Amino acid sequence: MDRVVVDAAEALAEAAELRSGVVTREAAEHEVDAVLERFEATWGEGRGPDHAMIRALLHAGGTVLVAVVDDEGGVDASATPPFATPGALLGATLGFLGWNEGLHLHSHMNAVAPAARGHGIGLALKLRQRAIALAHGVDEIRWTFDPLIRRNARMNLVRLGAEVAAYLPEFYGVIGDEITGADRSDRFEVRWRLAAPRVDRALGGEPAPHWSGEEGFALVADFESLRRDDPDEAARLRAASAAAFTAMARQGLRPELDEHGDYVFTDDDPDLDARPGQETR
Template identity: 30%
Template sequence: MSEPITEPITDSIAGPLSEVVADVLPADVPEAVIGEVIAELLPVEGPQMLSDDPVEAVAAVTELVEAATRQVFAPDPLADPAVALTDPTPAAEPADPAAAAAARAGVEIRPIDTHVDVAAAVGVLDAVFAPGAGHHFYPPSLLRNLLAAGAPALLAWIGEAPVGVVLALPGWTADGRPLVQSGPMAVLPSARGRGVSVALKLAQRAWAIERGVTEIRWTFDAMAAVNANLNLRRLGATVEAFLPGYEGLRDADSPTPLPYDRLLVAWHLTGEGRGAPGSARQSAPAVPADGDAPPGWAVVAGDDGLPVIDPCWAAAPAALVEVPADISALRRDDPAAASAWQHAVGGVLREALVAGWRAGWDARGGYRLTAPTR
């Protein structure tokens, strides 16, 4: 299989073939993205073989472009065929938070359903999770298989540029209720800070609600402050469990020797709030009520930057757990300090959640733990 083409396919094919490719490309498909798809489908000889016979080359390019833009087979295991026949357009909510979030972020969010979309999604995931790795974070073949299983996979676009992606799998809970297990979400650095992540998650939520799904679950790095703020404070997901060493053994060249701990969260889409952003503020307020003493810090940075644990934190009705603002940078620049923080934060979170405490995110930059009613 040839290496993916990074420049537009029209730049890698000489002569009139570039005009042929431009003629058959759909107007809304970036040439660079479709070039990667065509390169993947070409034989080992690569695109230079297309110049041998102009007539055959024109036909080959046309066929490849058509194949690249063809819809990937994607059944929908959570759809009810009978309902689809009688009510093909589910009633929308009074306000469409997904559309509003996409408009605020300045993106268009579409399902991944063509081979071009697959290439675009793989490119975004590689740029965020495996830059310079020399291999795909998510191979195109794996993503196509997920789509064939009916996976709800979404892409965020700014014009013709893919800037964000979120993957998921449909499934069922142990008692048979439909469930969406959300997977990796990635937003290119150039598109961050404008709400693309929120728009992607709300689009995922809309997909789930249309199919009668009542819960979306996912895990995230317990040390990632930005993710915790998004998931718990902005989206209103609920922490269900602490999963120590969830990713298994780290690679030998990992800057942090410990496996990353993760939090399992559930986004409940029924009842009050219906998983709407901001509902976490109601269950775990960042500011104490009038007359309440502000919670103390169960874990806080000492003068040397290392975590300090208050041994009496569990005796209070609420406690805060500080988390480094940028754990990725700390893991890269000071692995020993990163490991110390993971031990401290993970130890307190694990003890609290096992004892029935609720965990939210506080605006002061840490988890807010609330004791169960005594």
């Protein structure tokens, strides 16, 4: 991988760390239990890998990364209480290599302590994961997310510049964890082409293009609250989305977010340039 690209990726990761008041790095052996606790605090006890699996991934060089409080004094005084303890482990992520349809890193879990969310820690972990992948010659990261959670769709498609590669209905079967409960485990798989024009645009803070397309799907602002407070309406929305996404996939389209935060189904070039009058790069 071009050293200039790798250096730029590391600089972005370091800038994200400064903004969030954490340091992101590979987990140390003594932190394996803390990583497991961070995952279980998010998804529930027994809903993630066990100690042995995390230890094996760490030993093999899988990206088992942590976000810990900066103990060099670079923390914003207005940060939430968890930031007050130097060395506190506020976030963790893990990934592993795969080769279906090309070599890539599959980013499987990414968790941030509830009280520390909203400070950019999840973004810092993603950018560190990107820098590490590029340094090892891997130029694509993939993961899955619930297509009805708008904030995740915005982070993935707009902030990071990933693109949806597949609709995977009932991908994990019945999960029954703290987040999904009895809901369907429908997922979008996204591909983050780490050095692609759309990623450069997104990470550079440039506006997204105006995506063409006549069909789409409107998202609610907070599907997780809807699922908790009105499960019948959440189930109706899930069923409607499954029908819409299945039809989208059959037509060879992919979803992007419009300026209102709703999906538009398009066949535009994923690297469409947002600037008026410019050709696709």
